[in-house]
Amino acid sequence: MRWIKFGLPLTAFLFTACDDTPPPAAPPPEVFVVTASEQPYQPERTFTARIDSRSDVNITAQVSGKLTAVHFREGDVVEAGAPLFDIDPAPYEAALAKARAEHERAKANLREARSNFSRANKLVEKGYISDSEYDTLKARQQEADAAEQSARAALESAQVDLSYTHITAPQAGRVGRSIASVGDVVSPGFGTLTTLVGGNDMQAVFQIPEKLLTEAAMSDKQPKPSEIEVALDMPNGSRYPYTGNIVYVSNRVNTNTGTVEVRAAMPNPRDLLRPGMFVQAHVRLIDTLQGLMIPQAALQVDQQGTYVFTVNQENRVLRNNLMTGDRFGENVLVSEGLQAGDRVILRGIQKVRPGSEVVASDYKPATTAHTGSTPENAPSGQPDSDSEGDAQ
Template identity: 85%
Template sequence: MRWIKLGLPLTTLLLGACDDAQPPAAPPPEVFVVTASEQPYQPERTFSARIDSRSDVNITAQVSGKLTAVHFREGDNVDAGAPLFDIDPAPYKAALDRAKAEQERARATLADAKSNLQRANKLIEKGYISDSEYDTLKTRKLEAEAAEQSARAAMESAQVDLSYTHISAPQAGRVGRSVASVGDVVSPSYGTLTTLVGGNDMQAVFQIPERLLTDAAMSDNQPKASDIEVGLIMPNGSEYPYTGNIVYVSNRVNTNTGTVEVRAAMPNPKDLLRPGMYVQAQVRLKESLSGLMIPQAALQVDQQGTYVFTVNENNRVLRTNLQTGERFGENVLVTEGMQAGAKVILQGIQKVRPGSEVVVSDYKPATQAHTGSQPIPATDTNDEETSNGSDAP
């Protein structure tokens, strides 16, 4: 019984000692960081575009007559000056012969009037003719000169009409379908006989928002047209092997769409581009720029704005507020709030808070990060996974 009484205080003492013992402190969490660094990037914008030709020619008849020949196969490439159509030249040859005869008669009349006036010049000095007769001869000479000039113009017009009976290609290019057939009577009012599209005068036509044009105009580093190149993505998704240059920016804004028309001249040596084709125009700087880049996955967003967690030289976590620009591949451009060399937490974000101590390890991706040159719109980082700092890069 006495043993029991002594045992109770001893047991109580032992239990109290157990309660006073502190659990071992948890080790600092491990985080994986990347170092913010200056990297080259190439700003780019993509627009829906269509292909147009500066040398899309409608071939029409300049004179009336029956079509006697079609000299091309539809869809062929033809050289400049190649024959396309012939119109019956017979009535125009006859008209030219009449005009030549009229000119010869006018020349003869002019020669006679000149001779009479020369004789009158001698006679008027000796008083053999009156002033009235002299004036008449002088007037006839002037009238004959005018008639000869009119006849010469009529002959030249007849020659032009005859030349119009032979229709040739005004440029090299691909000829379209022949609307008229041999035997059809054509005229200037008949309309288009065929079309001819030059192969080396293609343009990509696209619309850019007026806001984008205004931003570029107000920028301190406004690029020149010569600093910009235009690439194309073809309808099948392949990249066009040649780049072009901007040659035209409209001087007005489309009030219906709020956009400005832009045209880029595109080389077409392989005849891959056709008028009416729809493509994607990629507008980018020819020379790369340099900017501070960090992984997009490191970004966090809350009511105070965009931020990342960084680690200082004492391995303490800091919240760093920043401003970001365009996204390039898996990275995003930092425009304000961070210096090169900052250690940005990429994995383990959910384990830390500002001021906490961490164990730092360098992040090593399993595969090579894709940087690319095309800017990608910033994704919405308000979802739960991103704002909590997902371990996924």
């Protein structure tokens, strides 16, 4: 009776097989979403710039002579008209005295020639002198007049030469190192005696790529220079307390670099800017704009481009391919692919696929998100660590 030995296990197996029902379906995964919304932002580009001065003056000698005095301390701030150098004036004082005497003699000769010609006018009418004598007297007057003008010009030239022996500051500013010393013989060919940099004519000079200039020129909303401001970051990383405005854009492209020179006038009341200083120039619109923003962490990238997952009204997952712009803090500007009010999956991206059903909850960050007003130069479209790669 071998069937008795196996009968009980077989009966238990058949009973168990009849009771085996399918397990319940897993609930939809939970994801956390943020709502795409219009937010204010300021478009901005950052460039490396150097500081230049429009009033960077080379002080040189206009006449030759021995240097007799230096009236400034190197590095001082001087006012316009302040004395800088003195050149020995003795030779020029003598030349001026001689020119003044020559002018006086020329004036006396002119008076005599005019008097003789005036009498000649009366005499020729009565026939007391010939036409030839009349013409001679007229010519002498003209010669005396020309001689007086020449002597007067020589006198003025001597006065100018004497004034050049006292070299003064043509403008207010900071004076540089004195190249010449007392006792040196200087001349127009000597070169620069010192430099003088005005404090309030500083400019930030930077180069923008020709591509960027072309895009701005072709834009339907090309901003005017009055709508743009320039902020600076100092060499130590601090923000310069004043902003400037663009005053010059070159009319040609540098063929070696493919860039265009731009100059921004910068106020300098505290004398913080110096020619040759390198800074970071932030070029931005003065007024804010409105644009559609989402967190940078929601972006995904694959071979088709940048995209996000959204949740529709039926709680189904959709893929939205995007065109993105600048980053502003933790957010990125979206130009195409989303509408205000769309629910974008920020957390739980690795759990979903297009078309799958989810339970969507609003994402509540531990701290308030920093939207900022300044775009970051880092490329957009990189997923965060929670996304665990491309979600296909």
